[in-house]
Structure formats: C-alpha cells, structure tokens
Amino acid sequence: MQKIGVFICWCGSNIAATVDVVRVAEEIKREPGVVYSADYQYMCSENGQQLIKNAIKEYGLTGIVIGSCSPRMHEATFRKAAESVGLNPYMVEVANLREQVSWIHKDKEEATEKALILVRTAIAKVRLNAPLKEGESPVVKRALVIGGGIAGIQAALDIAEAGYPVDIVEKNATIGGRMAQLDKTFPTLDCSACILTPKMVDCAQNEKIDILSYSEIEEVKGYVGNFSVKIRKKARYVDETKCTGCKICMTKCPSKKGLDEFNMNLKTRTAIHIPFAQAIPNVAVIDPEQCLKLKTGKCGICQKFCGAGAIDYTMKDSFIERQYGAIVVATGFKPIDLTAFNEYGYADNKDVVTSLELERLMNAAGPTNGVLLRPSDMTHPKVITFIQCVGSRDVSGCGKPYCSKICCMYTAKHAMLIREKYPDTEVHVFYIDVRTPGKNYDEFYRRAVEQYNVDYIKGMVGKVYNENGKLMVQGSDLLNNEQIVIPSDLVVLATAIEPEPSVRKIATLLTASIDTNNFLNESHPKLRPVESPTAGVYLAGVCQGPKDIPETVSQASACAAKVIGLLAKDKLKTNPCVASSNEMMCNGCSQCANVCAYGAITYVDKEFRLGGGKTEIRRVASVNPAVCQGCGACTVTCPSGAMDLSGFSSKQIMSEVEAICKK
C-alpha cells in the first residue's frame, strides 16, 4: 500500500478565493492510503517546497499529490523537490485546481466539490504509479536553420560563432530574404543592402556555415538532439562549384521576358540569372519554366558562352541527408494577396502598388534605378497617397485580424524619403491608428508629420478609382467629419504580411504547431517565446509573429543562445513515459506503427514457445524508447490492448475515470 501525501496550494487568492482549500485538505485525509494532508499559501515557494520535503521524510511518503496550478507550470518544480529527498519524481501527481477549477468557476461550493474530485482522481492515479527512470540520448552537434533571410542569417552566424557547424537551407537561389529587397531601414534610414550584405558575406566565408541555397526540406525524422533531415537540392542547371558569377550568360540569354521576383515583378529578367548583384552564392540559376533549351530543346546559348563550363541542362534534383541536434525555423513572410480587395483597384491600376513594390521603385538597383517613377507611364508622381492597414486589423474576412506591426513605421519612412528627395511631391497617408512604439520610433513618425509635412488623415479609404488618368482616392476624414477625394498619381498600399506559405509544410514535417493565421506557436507567449512546443525546434522572425528587423534579429540571436545551450550538452535526458508493447498480446497488425507520428515503432519477428516443445515465429511491435514521445496514440489504437504507456497506463487512466465518476 502506498503512503500518499496531499498538498493543497492556495495560490494566494487564486485558488483559495473560489475553493475551500482547508476543507479539501481536511476531507482528503479520509481517503484510503492518504497519510498526510496539508494546505499552504504558496506551495511553489521555498517554504512550500520545504513543507513537502519534510513530509516526505517524516511520513516516509511513497507518492504525493499536489493540488495547485496546471502541471505545465510547476510539475517540474515539485518533481525536483521530491527527487531531492529521494522520492522518485514520477511518483508526483498534480491536480489542476487553478486553470481547471478556480479560474473557471464562480460558485465556491461547486468548485470545492470539483477540487475534491480532481484530487481524488490524482490519488487514484498515484496509487498505481511506479518509479520511472529517465534515459539518455546523445546530441548531434550541428544545427539546421530553415530560411536564409535576416533571421536565419543572424541565427546561423551566432551559432557558428560558438563553434558549432550550422547549415542554412534556403528555398530561393540566394540568401538575403525580404531584407535584401528593402531600400532603407527605419528608424535610422540606413541602406538595407549596406547592412545586410556584409552579414551575407560573413555567412559565405564562415567555415562553420554551409549554405544550401535553392534547397528545401523534404523529410524530418528523429527528435531533439537527433534530427535526421532529408534536403532536396533543386536542380539549378548550373554547377555551383564551377560558376564564377561572371554574368556572361545573362547578357546572352535570348529568353528575356521572365518576371523578376526580386523586383516584385516590376522588371523582367533572363531565364538564366543571378537574382541580384550581391547574391550569395553568386551563382546563376536557370528558370526551367522559361528556359528555351529546357522547354523546347533548342537554344543552349548559355552553355556555349559559359567559360567555366558550369551549365548542365541534364541536372536533376538531388537529395542529401544530414543529422542535426537543433532546428531553427526562420521562414519569413510575404505580403498578402490583394485580389479580395477590389476597392483599392490594385488589379486594375498599375499605379496602385504595394509598399514592397515601392521599395523596389525607390531602390537604386530597382527597375527605375532609384528614381521614383510611376509604373504606368514612367513619370514623376506629384501626389502620392498611402493607405495603411490594407488587410491588417481586418475582421471582415478579406484580410487578417492582426496588426502587421511594421506598416506604420515603413509608411512614415516612405513618406519622409519621398518628401526629402522630391520636395514638390504632395504626400497623404490614410491611417486608422498610428502605432509606433519602440526606441526612437514615435520620434521618427513625428518627424514625418512635423518636419516633412506629410499629411496624415485619420480615416479609411473606401475606393480607389481611375478617372481620366488620375487615381481618385475616396476616403473619410474622421477628424473633420467629411468624405474626401484625393486625386493622386500613385497610391501605395501598406499591405498586411502573412507567414510565407511554405511554413505549413515545414510545420507538418517538424510536428510544430501553427495558429489560425499560419504563425508558428511558441511554447509560452511570454516565458518561452523562441521555442516551439516541439522540443529542439526554435522560431526566429516573422514565422512566429509580425515583427520588424531589430526584433527579428533579437529573436534570432535568442534562438541561437537556446541552440548553443542545447548543443553544449553531450547527452539529453529522455522522457521515461514511453510506450511499450506486450509481445504476448501483440498480433502484429501494424495499426500502432501507422498512427505513430515519430516513426518510433518497428516490427520484429520473434520466436515464442507454445508448450509441448513447439515454437512459433510471430511478428510483434517494438518501440524505440529514444524516439517515442509518449503521445499515447498507439495505446488507444491497439485493438488487442498490447500497447501501454509508462506513467499513463490504461489501468491508471481507467482508475482516474472511475474516481471522477464515483459519487
């Protein structure tokens, strides 16, 4: 018979205000097996833990139940306290009296009853608990960074700085990401490329960093410390080791009408191309949709002119498989699709552009060589109207319910840069609210208003339409309580951002959870903001939530610190709550292996004695405890009841159910 101790926490008034904690502690004393019961204001405090430790020693407790907050909060604290006085940590159970009782109920009588039931349930389980021992698994001292934008670049540089090898897998032909497309950066207005490209070069030159550009994640197996990742290197039709980046091919390629993605399709490019001047790697890539040789078999001009002999039209996708201890996801963002926003006339008017398109129109390496010309007729726009919150903070269903966070600042930046460079230009900005918290941010916005006389109009735009060549921007001026129409030459839409769509596939491969807006979930919104709930997976940049460059870089460095902390360990403790199969009952049906998301179950042929000297060979399931994550899917799937989970056995769960149902 177990000797069980019960500890009921008040959590200040969090639990005690709604649950009669004294009564719970008193009544529970009468439960069979309970030899000690107490209540205390803060069980997680030093004194509270001491109370637990003393009771374990004094009463020789073999199992304890803590009635407190969610086990997600303090289970580890109480397990550690138990372990310190020699009680196996898996003999500790937590009854959640806060999140599941006091915070959601009002009636004290009912809440107290429910608290009693939950504590009895935990007692029923702990009676059947057995001591468990954590295993160990080795750590592969190499990190994978998915995405080669500023987030991935920073994370990789920091991890490499600590001495660990790191691979960047980037789906495009070059690293650099969105930041490479920007003209200037707020709030200091320094040139984006000038501060980004040295970091790109650092990546290329760092011998600890391996850049796998034009590559994608194909398959992920394993677990924290031991991921095995299959990477697809897409055929770029140019041998990376031979191409010197001389660009002769680009001058000779006859297929010149491809849309230049780097320039937001505002320019054309050749089929064989290097995305931009500072691309890393500085190696050409052939667009197979556009290449005449690949499409029709006729051409081959680039191959003829390539002095390095780097062109290979027969190249196929290839795969490499590598092991990693940790994975950083830094897949970034894209502006949302504007087809649902007919009111802004984006599809119908060339001179209605997104802010990212404007970045290219203002960039010296852009389609207009840095001279601000409007796309329709290449003239200087004299009146420019910005519309903020296009698709952000939008609950109509067309856009996104969240604030994209960066638009107020970059719109102020655009407005200021235009007023600075072209003082004769009239600039209007429609806004719902201007949100510029951050160091030197509000000062930046004030400068746009006060020093550069940008006309900020509080109100939304209902329609943008073309009338005799002018873009009529019809909106409301809420402060003057009137409807206004501003005839403009160029309209810029501060378009909402959303996670790069490929993140969905990556999240699935990593079994990393994702929210309704496709942002990856962090483990805890406040206290574990860079960790995914999936152990060993870390999040950097906009894939986790909208953020600007300074925040992205901070988060990337935070990720790197977490990765370094993990890789610095030689061994990791593994969760002992894993599944195992009772071979005598297993009929080898494979259903458990089919539901296992971690690939932890394999089958072995085993010889069984049947009695009378006869034997038989049967196929039975075998669980790899290092890979099993203890999710329990196999135990509920197994039709013969052969699978069971240590720490959460079917017997334990049934006894909990019985305790809940008992009157």
Next chain:
Amino acid sequence: MKICYYPGCTLKTKAKELDRYARLSAEALGVTMEEIENWQCCGAVYPTARDEIATKLSAVRALDYAKHNGGKLLTLCSACHNVIKRVNDDMTNDENIRTKANNYLALDEAYAGETQVIHYLEMLRDIVGFDAIKEKVVNPIGKKIGAYYGCLLLRPGKVMAFDNPENPTIIEDFLQAIGATPVKYPMRNECCGAYVALKNENLPKERSKAIVKNAESHGAEMLVTACPLCLYNIQKNGGMPVVYFTELLAEALGVK
C-alpha cells in the same frame, strides 16, 4: 413556372414601369410572378436597432406566406429586397429576433428563415439563365450602358450574398445577354445619397453627379438600375438617361 412575388409600395406608385416590364418579360421567359396576398410595406429601411421587432413583422409575414407557397420569394425593388433578405437572415440566425417575431405573429408553425429570397436579377441568372435570355432577344439593345448597382443590392455583402460588393458583374452579364455593351465604371456601387435627399438636398446632388461623371468618363451613354430611389436621385441630378433594367429587358424581348 410560378413564383411568389413581393412588389412593394413604390412599384405600385412611382415605379410602375419597373414592375410592369418585369411581369411582361417574366411571362415571355416562362415565369409567372404571383403577387402574394395582403402584402404590406416592408418598412423601406432595414431597422438596425437591436430591439426593433415590430417593423420587421411585415417582411416576416411575406416570407411565411412564400414558405407555404413554393418556398421562394421574388423581389424586385432594391430597397424591399434589402429589407426582406436581411430580416430573413435575422430569422435564420438571430435567436432573439426569431423568438420575439414569432411570439408577435403567433403563426401555426414558427418561421425560422426557411424561405429563399431571390431578386429578379438572380432569377434571371439562376433560374432562367442569361444564355436562355440571349436566345430570346429579338431587339438587341446595342448601346453602351453603365450598370448602376447602388448599395442596397450589394451590402451588407455577407448577408445579401448577391455579388462581389466591390466588383459586381451580374448587371453587366445581364446587359451582355440583351445585346448591350456593358460599361464598367468604378463608381457603379457607390451610394446615390438615398433618403438623405429629405434632409440635405445637396448631398445626393453631388453624389449623383459624381457617379454620372464617372460613368461618362468611361464611355457610358445611359445607366440602368433596379432601385426606384437611385433612379429618382440620378434622374433629378445626374444629367444622363437612366432606366430600369426591366424596361430594357422588355424592349430586348420585344414585349415592351
């Protein structure tokens, strides 16, 4: 086929042509519009106050009648369509309004939004089909015509579910079917000023002028509408011919 029809007050007074040509055309297209018995004014404006029930009752009466007479209620006037469709949405989705309205009416069987409200244009598109209309056209219209939607057919977009409120095409498709050249102009879904005319005569004047100017700049020779109030405001202030879409339909079908 026969279909329950709710004409509304304006179609019996100022907008008789809208109604008359609709009936003539429908007959020509094989649809008989059966005016429902004892219909009352829909209220003309959808009441947005959350506790306003009484003004919704006449719409519910019409809807309930249609429920027991074929399950569809055909509307023509944009304002009536807006009110009836929105009240029907309330009866479907708003338990508070549904309960109170049913308590008032004490029907044999409670009404819970079973009737399908369809506008005449939707009937042309979904029941008759624009292709079928095209085949029956004897006098192709052959003019450059701008569709003027106004607001009531389109908004609120999710409830009316009529067409894309920002970029509608149903009237343009209709115009194409009767042999006219539709002129798409951006202000075709802007408000004409509606009843504000009673309080501030200037506002609908300005709005109507802006709409007509915009239609003109895109090459329209005339406008069509489904709304008596839009027609009134545009006719009075706009300076461009504007007719009901049913009149053009009747003309095209040779029944005018």
